[in-house]
């Protein structure tokens with residue numbers, strides 16, 4: 472039996488219950504229905520040992536022993552024991568802290584945060600909370616990352632007004648740190664990498680994206696990401712002083728005692744979620760490998776669709792992005808509609824892109840975005856999660872091929 476839906480709370484936006492966080496029910500699965508995202512954090516019922524440890528210690532937050540253990544394990548397992556991590560209660564607050572730390576006190580002469588238009592709302596929101604104006608740039612048609620040429624055009628135009636560049640590891644793809652180092656030297660701007668979707672994206676040496684880089688990378692442990700907990704994240708940097716600052720800032724700016732010495736807010740991760748992170752870290756490599764196998768099956772089964780080009784040995788996938796072969800937005804929308812009728816939930820991240828969202832149209836500046844528009848128009852997000860099999864992918868891909876044949880007749 473399904474638990475009853477609670478009555479809506481007055482004032483709640485009607486579509487607040489986003490389908491992407493609902494757990495797949497057994498009935499749905501047996502009926503052949505496929506969700507876009509099916510969160511699969513460690514089972515709470517299997518964490519009783521760690522929970523008892525937390526109770527015995529009696530420390531529930533404030534960088535307690537489980538958080539410390541998680542931070543050390545992240546550096547050891549993901550970053551080859553190079554650099555330092557600080558946990559945060561979500562990546563959006565991690566971005567706010569990292570941008571504020573990198574930029575320093577607000578300066579009206581340096582007011583822009585350069586970022587790709589093709590990213591999640593959190594990137595722009597974090598910059599806005601820091602008093603900056605997001606400056607949106609176009610993307611590369613193959614990698615869907617910020618296009619160096621488009622960045623250059625904006626740098627030529629806004630130059631020293633750019634306080635920070637916030638490149639995004641779009642869908643787990645790697646950003647070119649050397650390129651941003653060069654741009655930082657040329658402009659005096661800082662760099663903060665929105666690596667929210669890149670936990671588990673590794674180079675051929677097995678090191679996670681960001682390893683050894685002094686500019687901070689901000690990662691998410693949200694339930695919908697491959698490194699699924701509940702809400703959580705962490706910031707990594709090879710520079711321990713930067714992480715020390717961020718830890719102070721994440722705790723109200725308290726350097727010692729209860730006396731604020733820096734800008735601050737509360738971004739601390741609780742011990743229960745940190746315990747989930749420890750368990751999830753052990754599962755991470757297998758989860759990412761399974762997701763890569765599913766992605767490879769999609770690519771093989773959908774030769775007419777286009778996929779992201781990502782120069783990285785292992786790419787962590789939240790879902791599998793793909794472009795419809797033709798017919799733009801109308802073709803894309805028709806695929807989503809027909810797939811839904813067949814019980815397959817398909818999304819369209821990041822459509823609308825930042826430049827197409829009403830709040831960001833009011834608050835951001837933007838260069839021309841022809842590639843972002845064209846990619847967003849054709850974008851599909853295909854289901855890909857831990858509990859799916861290659862056989863599921865083959866069935867979904869066969870359905871998509873049949874749907875496309877109908878649409879493209």
Ligand SMILES: *Cc1c(COP(=O)(O)O)cnc(C)c1O
Pocket residue numbers: 561562563564590591593594639665667668690691692693703704
């Ligand atoms: C998920 C995500 C975020 C936000 O992460 P939270 O931990 O949910 O705050 C930010 N940026 C990108 C690119 C993301 O994918």
